Structure formats: C-alpha cells, structure tokens
Amino acid sequence: MAKILIAFIIIAGAALYLLTKGGSDVSISGEQHGVETHTPAAPAASAAPAQK
Numbered sequence: 001m002a003k004i005l006i007a008f009i010i011i012a013g014a015a016l017y018l019l020t021k022g023g024s025d026v027s028i029s030g031e032q033h034g035v036e037t038h039t040p041a042a043p044a045a046s047a048a049p050a051q052k
Helices: 002-021
Strands: none
Touching: none
C-alpha cells in the first residue's frame, strides 16, 4: 500500500511540474467564465444584399 501511495505522489508531482513548465497558455485553475477568456468575434466580411 505504501508503494502505491509513493508512486501516486511521484506521478502527481511530475504531472504538476510538466503542467507548470508547459507554457503560459496551460491553465490548471479550472473552468473560467469571465469575459477575458473569450476572443472577440471577427466582423462579418460582407453582408448579403437586401432583396427588393
């Protein structure tokens, strides 16, 4: 049982290390719902002409 616990701690530590060193775009803080997480939508290239 102790070997399993030690192996889990080592693997969890390695995973945390890799996530923190992976770059600036990796987020381990969970799901976010703020406005700052969304990119603005691109404007429509051209609107369809109105039919008469």
